Structure formats: C-alpha cells, structure tokens
Amino acid sequence: MLWLMVNFAMTALLPIFGGIAAWNASLAYRAPTKGKLYSRLRSSLIWTGISGLALFVKATAIVLLGVSGWLFVEDKATMQLPMVAIPAAAIVLFSIPAAKAIRAAAVKASKEPLTVQDRLAAAAPGWVFPVLVSFVGSLAAAVQALFIAQWPLKTGTVIAVWSFYATFVYLLWIRQKRNYCRFVVTGSPKTGTLAVRISWKFGVLLTVVLVAAVGFMFGAKASRLPERMSMADHMHAHTGGNAPQFVSVTELTGPRTGTPDRSFTLEAKKTMITLPSGEKKEAWTYNGQLPGPELRVKQGELVEVTLINKDIDEGVTIHWHGVDVPNREDGVAGLTQDAVMPQQKHVYRFIAEKTGTNWYHSHQQSSKQVQMGLYGVFIVEPDTTLPQKTADMAVVLHNWQAENGTSVSLGELNRLQRKIAEPGTLVRLRFVNAGNMRAPIHISGVPFQVAAIDGTDIHEPKDLTDSRLDLAAGGRYDVTFVMPNMVVGISRQTGPFAHDGNVLVISPSNEGVPPDAVKGPIFDPASYGTPAKTKFGTDTRYDRNYKLVFDNRLGFYNGKFTFVHTINGTIFPDAPMLTVREGELVKMTFVNRGFDDHPMHLHGHHIQVLSRNGKAVTGSPWIADTLNVAPGETYEVAFVADNPGIWMDHCHNLNHAAVGMSAHIAYEGVLSPFEIGSATVNLPE
Numbered sequence: 001m002l003w004l005m006v007n008f009a010m011t012a013l014l015p016i017f018g019g020i021a022a023w024n025a026s027l028a029y030r031a032p033t034k035g036k037l038y039s040r041l042r043s044s045l046i047w048t049g050i051s052g053l054a055l056f057v058k059a060t061a062i063v064l065l066g067v068s069g070w071l072f073v074e075d076k077a078t079m080q081l082p083m084v085a086i087p088a089a090a091i092v093l094f095s096i097p098a099a100k101a102i103r104a105a106a107v108k109a110s111k112e113p114l115t116v117q118d119r120l121a122a123a124a125p126g127w128v129f130p131v132l133v134s135f136v137g138s139l140a141a142a143v144q145a146l147f148i149a150q151w152p153l154k155t156g157t158v159i160a161v162w163s164f165y166a167t168f169v170y171l172l173w174i175r176q177k178r179n180y181c182r183f184v185v186t187g188s189p190k191t192g193t194l195a196v197r198i199s200w201k202f203g204v205l206l207t208v209v210l211v212a213a214v215g216f217m218f219g220a221k222a223s224r225l226p227e228r229m230s231m232a233d234h235m236h237a238h239t240g241g242n243a244p245q246f247v248s249v250t251e252l253t254g255p256r257t258g259t260p261d262r263s264f265t266l267e268a269k270k271t272m273i274t275l276p277s278g279e280k281k282e283a284w285t286y287n288g289q290l291p292g293p294e295l296r297v298k299q300g301e302l303v304e305v306t307l308i309n310k311d312i313d314e315g316v317t318i319h320w321h322g323v324d325v326p327n328r329e330d331g332v333a334g335l336t337q338d339a340v341m342p343q344q345k346h347v348y349r350f351i352a353e354k355t356g357t358n359w360y361h362s363h364q365q366s367s368k369q370v371q372m373g374l375y376g377v378f379i380v381e382p383d384t385t386l387p388q389k390t391a392d393m394a395v396v397l398h399n400w401q402a403e404n405g406t407s408v409s410l411g412e413l414n415r416l417q418r419k420i421a422e423p424g425t426l427v428r429l430r431f432v433n434a435g436n437m438r439a440p441i442h443i444s445g446v447p448f449q450v451a452a453i454d455g456t457d458i459h460e461p462k463d464l465t466d467s468r469l470d471l472a473a474g475g476r477y478d479v480t481f482v483m484p485n486m487v488v489g490i491s492r493q494t495g496p497f498a499h500d501g502n503v504l505v506i507s508p509s510n511e512g513v514p515p516d517a518v519k520g521p522i523f524d525p526a527s528y529g530t531p532a533k534t535k536f537g538t539d540t541r542y543d544r545n546y547k548l549v550f551d552n553r554l555g556f557y558n559g560k561f562t563f564v565h566t567i568n569g570t571i572f573p574d575a576p577m578l579t580v581r582e583g584e585l586v587k588m589t590f591v592n593r594g595f596d597d598h599p600m601h602l603h604g605h606h607i608q609v610l611s612r613n614g615k616a617v618t619g620s621p622w623i624a625d626t627l628n629v630a631p632g633e634t635y636e637v638a639f640v641a642d643n644p645g646i647w648m649d650h651c652h653n654l655n656h657a658a659v660g661m662s663a664h665i666a667y668e669g670v671l672s673p674f675e676i677g678s679a680t681v682n683l684p685e
C-alpha cells in the first residue's frame with residue numbers, strides 16, 4: 001500500500017533533512033561574519049521547515065495506516081513518531097522564535113565579525129538542543145524501521161528503545177550545557193588542545209565501529225544454521241501432554257504397490273537455451289524441455305513419476321504444487337526426502353484425486369532451480385472424455401534473469417506463438433505463474449471467463465471483457481471462452497501485439513493481428529461468480545486461530561546480512577511452526593505491513609479465502625493454495641487439517657523464501673528423519 005511506502009520514505013529522509021538543520025544550527029556560533037551567521041540560521045530554518053513537512057507527511061501516513069488496524073502502526077505510533085514529534089514541538093516553541101530573533105540581529109551579506117553577544121546567542125542550547133534532539137530522534141526512528149519489525153510488539157522492546165533514546169538525549173544535553181558554560185566563561189566552547197580533541201573524537205568513532213563490528217559478527221554467527229537440523233525440531237515444545245502416537249513422514253506415502261495408471265520419467269539436466277533477447281544461457285530442465293513436459297492425467301489415476309538427476313550438482317526434487325499429495329510425496333528436500341543427487345533417482349507415487357491445473361518444480365534450492373527452469377505443468381483432467389472441439393492448453397509465465405535485466409516469457413520462449421482454433425471451439429487456457437512476481441495477463445479480442453483458480457472451479461463465472469488478470473506468483477487461473485470468428489491475443493503487456501515474441505495469438509486461420517491489449521480493471525476473485533455452499537463461513541468455530549504478520553527489515557539469514565522478509569518478526573528457523581491435529585478446522589489471518597507482495601503457498605492443503613481487509617468474499621467460494629497478500633492487505637483464510645504431515649507454508653516469491661520467509665504447519669506427532677544444514681545435501685529453499 002502506498003502509505004507504507006510513504007511512511008518509510010519519510011523515515012529515511014528525516015535524518016537527512018534533520019541532519020542538515022542540526023549541522024547548521026550547531027555551527028552557527030562559529031560563523032566568521034554576521035552575513036555567514038545569517039545564512040546558517042536561514043539554512044537551519046529552511047531545513048527544519050522541510051523536516052517539519054516530512055514529519056507531517058509521516059504522521060498523516062501513520063494515521064491513515066492506523067485506520068486499517070493498530071497492528072500496522074503500533075511500532076510507528078509508540079516509538080518512531082513521538083521520538084521526532086516531541087522535539088519538533090520544542091523546535092516550534094523555542095528554536096524557531098530564537099533563531100528568528102538571532103537572525104534579525106545578524107545582517108544579511110554583512111562582512112562584520114560577530115560580537116561576543118552574537119556568538120553566545122547563537123550557541124545557546126535553549127534553541128540548538130531541540131534541533132539536535134529531533135535529528136537524534138529521526139535517526140532512532142530510522143534504526144527502528146530498519147532493524148525492528150516485531151509482532152506482537154513487546155513492551156520490553158518499547159522500553160528498551162525509549163531508554164536508549166532518553167539516555168542519549170540526556171548525555172547530549174549535559175554536553176551541550178557544559179560546552180555553553182565553558183563558552184560563557186572562557187569565550188570558547190572547546191577544551192584542551194586540538195590533538196586532545198581529535199583523539200577524543202577518534203576514540204568515540206573507534207568505539208562505535210568496534211561495537212558495530214562485534215555486534216555484526218555475533219549476529220552473523222548466531223544466525224548461521226546448524227550443520228544438521230530437523231525442520232520439525234521445535235515442534236516438541238508445542239505438543240501438549242497427550243500427544244498422539246508418533247509417526248514418521250516416511251510412513252505417510254502414496255500407494256506403494258499396484259500398477260500405476262500413468263508413469264512418467266523426468267530427467268533433470270543442464271540444457272542450453274536462447275532467451276527472447278537472443279542471449280544464450282544455460283538452463284536446468286526436466287527432459288531438456290522448457291517448461292518441462294506437460295503431464296496430463298485423469299482424476300483418480302495412480303500416478304508414478306520417476307525422477308532422475310543427470311547432472312544437477314546440487315541435487316533436485318519434485319514438488320507437486322497444488323496437488324494435495326501424501327506428505328512423503330511432497331518433494332521438499334530435507335523435510336519429506338533427501339535431495340536426489342546426480343546419478344540418483346527417486347520415485348513419487350500418488351493418486352490424482354482432484355481435477356485442476358497444477359504445476360511441479362524442484363524444491364531443492366528452489367529459488368535458484370525454479371529460476372533456472374526446473375518446472376512444468378501437471379494437469380488433472382476429469383475422468384470423462386472432453387467434449388469435441390475443445391482446445392485445452394497450458395500457458396506458463398516465467399521471468400528469466402538475463403545479462404541485461406529480466407526477460408519475461410509467456411508459454412514457449414523466444415517467439416510469437418500462433419495456435420489455430422476453429423470458431424465455436426471451447427478454448428481453455430491454463431495460466432501458470434512460475435515466476436516470483438505477480439504477472440499481468442491481457443486477453444484481447446474476446447469476452448472470457450475465469451473458470452478456475454488454483455485448480456478449483458469457480459461457481460457460475462461471468463463474462464469479463466478487457467479485464468486484466470493479475471496472477472499471483474505460483475498461482476493458476478484457467479480462462480475459458482468460445483472461439484470467435486476473430487483473432488484473440490494473449491499478452492503480458494498493454495498495447496499492440498509485438499511480432500517478435502512473448503505473445504500468444506489464437507486465430508481461426510493462423511494469421512491476423514489481435515486488437516490491442518487494453519489496461520482494463522484488474523480481475524478480483526473476491527467478488528466474482530456467485531456464492532455456493534462452502535465448508536467454512538463466518539459462523540464457523542475454529543479449533544486453531546493463527547495470525548501471521550509479514551514485514552521487512554535488515555537482518556541476518558544464515559550468516560549473511562541482508563534485507564529479510566519476516567513472519568511475526570522472525571525468519572526461518574525461528575518462524576512459526578503452527579501445530580494442528582488431524583480433523584481440526586484452522587483459521588489463519590495474513591497481514592502484510594511490509595513493502596512487497598507475499599504470495600503465500602501452503603503445501604498439502606487448499607485454503608478457502610474468507611475475507612480481505614475485513615470484507616467477506618461475496619462471489620464464488622474462493623479456494624486457493626497460493627494467495628497473494630499485497631502490502632497493507634489482511635486476509636482471513638481457513639482449511640481443514642486433513643492431510644497429516646509436516647508442511648511448508650511459505651512465500652512463493654522464492655527469493656523471499658530463500659532468506660527465511662517460510663513457516664511450517666505440523667501435525668502433532670509427525671516426525672521427519674530428514675535434515676537440513678551444511679552437513680547435509682538438502683537446501684529446500
């Protein structure tokens with residue numbers, strides 16, 4: 001949301017503006033001439049005014065954010081704002097009138113030296129001090145915004161931050177006063193020789209640097225993941241006295257016996273590709289294809305997939321994104337299996353229980369491996385023959401890291417794709433977003449319906465014209481329409497259809513240009529289609545209520561200092577392990593008070609979206625497995641705990657997950673023998 005950004009921008013700018021004001025105010029007395037004094041005071045006043053404006057904008061942002069909920073502003077309202085606002089009030093009361101009076105006595109552009117009175121007035125702590133404190137306060141606010149993103153906010157934290165601030169301000173006051181007294185008596189605020197003063201300053205600087213360096217080293221060390229750890233480790237603490245029988249992930253398999261109805265072999269290997277830009281690049285693929293082979297099965301079939309790793313040194317897995325497979329088949333390295341190393345293989349077996357558009361991708365080092373190309377589409381068709389004249393195709397969206405920036409793809413790489421469909425054909429486009437960002441999709445030339453979200457059908461979808469789809473990272477939309485006697489275009493951008501790639505053109509005769517893609521309203525699943533009976537409603541009593549608050553700050557992840565995305569102020573392995581028991585009804589509330597989208601993906605379950613920003617979903621039941629939570633948004637979602645295991649619940653901007661944005665849902669009593677850490681091969685993110 002805009003105001004989160006505005007607040008942060010002001011927090012970052014305030015120390016700069018306040019710093020210039022403080023610099024000019026504190027050095028005014030040293031001005032060589034009255035003219036100089038005049039201009040320093042003027043600068044100080046101007047920058048104080050600019051700071052005041054920034055503070056006003058920040059305060060407005062905080063008030064507006066507060067309307068969305070206290071939780072968005074608790075740290076800002078209890079610490080950041082008052083630390084700057086209190087000195088700002090003192091500035092208005094004391095500093096501005098004093099500075100104006102002194103300036104009136106000084107003369108613009110005068111070359112006359114200052115009198116003793118001028119200097120004393122300019123150095124008076126009564127007006128300089130508030131300007132300094134406001135600078136200190138803005139620094140403190142910036143430090144909090146960058147390093148503390150806690151939820152729930154602990155009283156201890158608030159007290160600690162205020163104590164630091166108060167102590168610092170007190171010491172500053174003592175110093176100011178002492179210098180001023182010395183000034184009055186000796187005519188100079190300085191003590192000792194130049195050498196002594198410089199070594200003092202140097203000493204202070206050295207101490208600060210040392211303290212920071214030691215803190216940095218400790219922080220880095222403390223954050224390093226152990227050589228071996230179980231992702232299920234801290235579960236025991238949450239398990240009540242009457243824990244059910246322990247069961248291992250390795251027992252929670254799909255059918256181990258029986259002839260499979262469908263078997264596939266996927267071989268992970270390095271493959272050279274050509275990006276839309278023409279750049280050649282190494283990709284990692286399944287079976288040398290990009291996206292990997294499109295796997296289609298029928299509902300109810302027993303599926304067997306053999307994964308072979310040819311030459312991906314870090315090892316690979318396959319996660320069935322959107323398919324609620326038994327836990328052991330879930331493909332998470334270090335949790336449900338060990339990564340499959342070069343020349344090794346692994347067999348997945350599960351029954352495709354629910355129809356829909358899903359996808360598969362490696363869940364070993366996933367931020368890198370999915371980026372490199374280890375993904376494909378997995379479609380479960382209904383167990384009936386499709387009506388004649390159906391054109392059913394998957395369209396995968398991805399973002400490629402090229403030498404000169406990011407290069408996006410739609411379907412196949414590097415070309416304009418044409419498909420022929422006779423007028424009257426029922427077209428079903430299965431969009432899969434395999435990138436890390438929301439993907440806009442424009443469909444021009446035909447009214448269409450969104451028939452399914454994340455593989456679950458929409459109840460009574462309505463025709464949409466010119467609506468833009470905005471597909472969550474990891475999410476899927478099935479779009480249907482009856483082929484008109486016209487050219488239909490699909491593009492990731494507005495404007496005319498480019499001929500050089502990245503668009504899909506469907507036409508009756510393999511030629512023609514679709515109408516331009518227009519920037520229509522964004523499709524909103526919360527009010528699309530009509531209501532139908534659901535498992536959960538507003539009056540449902542939930543056995544568990546979990547709240548996950550997303551934020552960002554600077555911090556350490558596994559020894560690296562970086563920008564992290566937090567869940568309840570923490571990152572993996574401290575991020576929440578949410579415990580459930582089989583059969584329970586679980587409600588989760590997602591709140592995003594950071595700057596980035598967080599497409600949250602829960603493994604092994606589908607969630608029903610209940611409300612967004614406090615407003616209940618009014619359209620068709622909205623069932624998802626990947627839900628984009630945009631900055632400033634709050635979602636309530638619910639699911640039935642009906643698939644025992646330990647499941648990841650993470651952000652599908654895999655770059656966020658790679659620096660710790662993953663929580664877990666653990667069924668009581670389930671244990672995993674698999675481990676992660678530097679002594680193992682497993683790197684789930």
Ligand code: C2O
Nearest residue numbers: 319321474601648
């Ligand atoms: Cu598609 Cu855990 O991911």
Ligand code: CU
Nearest residue numbers: 598651653656
């Ligand atoms: Cu995220």
